[in-house]
Amino acid sequence: MKQSFDRIRTWDSRSQAHSSVDKNLRQALSEMDKLKDKLSLTGAVIEKAAYIYRKAIEKKLVKGRSIQGLVAACVYAACRDTETPRTLGDVANGINIRRKDVARCYRLIFRELDLKVPVADPINGIPRIASSIGLGEKTKRKAVEILRKAKKIGVVAGKDPTGLAAAALYLACITEGGNKTQKEISEASGVTEVTIRNRCAGLRVFLEKQD
Incomplete structure (x- = not known):
């Protein structure tokens, strides 16, 4: 360094x-x-x-x-x-x-400066958020699964990647019986609870269609 x-x-x-x-x-x-x-x-x-x-x-x-x-x-x-x-x-x-x-x-x-910035992959944000609040591998894998499925049909396009990662982790917590609140995930991710709720709503609609 x-x-x-x-x-x-x-x-x-x-x-x-x-x-x-x-x-x-x-x-x-x-x-x-x-x-x-x-x-x-x-x-x-x-x-x-x-x-x-x-x-x-x-x-x-x-x-x-x-x-x-x-x-x-x-x-x-x-x-x-x-x-x-x-x-x-x-x-x-x-x-x-x-x-x-x-x-x-x-x-x-x-x-x-006409910067050319690549579109960030929301999956890359999952490990950092999860580790900061002690979420386990099972929850992380579920969040990654949610986002991979969502990416395939374009649900994530144009959305803030960190907000999507936070929302996927919250949904994964619910699915896997986790006990982390939206507030805890909000503080760990740096996005608002409103953003998490909005992204969760979009992902839930997608998940229900897939079931």
Whole structure:
């Protein structure tokens, strides 16, 4: 990990380190380093986030904007690019700013940098949510089964992947006799109980048709 950050920091090592841009980049890298530990991110995610931040600097998107907001947006974009299951809420909490501020900055860089972000697979979010609240393998397997069936007929298209993962886990809890509430799964996943209820309703309709 130290080698990864050394490579990132060499990007500004050839120039004088006294300009506002250099200071901005160094502070941004420091914030990313903290987020890496808080969110248990890989070096690949942080390197991608740093690359996106450099592009934001080149486009002059950092002027007059919060470094923390842009850092959080770049980290979130990197998570999506690498299909690392972290929500906007996870990143916002990790850097201690409002979720809507991260969302605003993310929309900005997504639009101005023309980011090509792959559609995340909701199944990838199941292990993290399940492990954080102690759900067993049987429940996880059932949630994966629900989502795989739903994907085959296009039920998941256009839906937030983390919300779908949370809803599938809640339905799996009910099916397998689990004792986790919507509130517990909401807190573990970073999505609202309303989102879980809405996604559960859609998945239930699908499951009933399949029975």
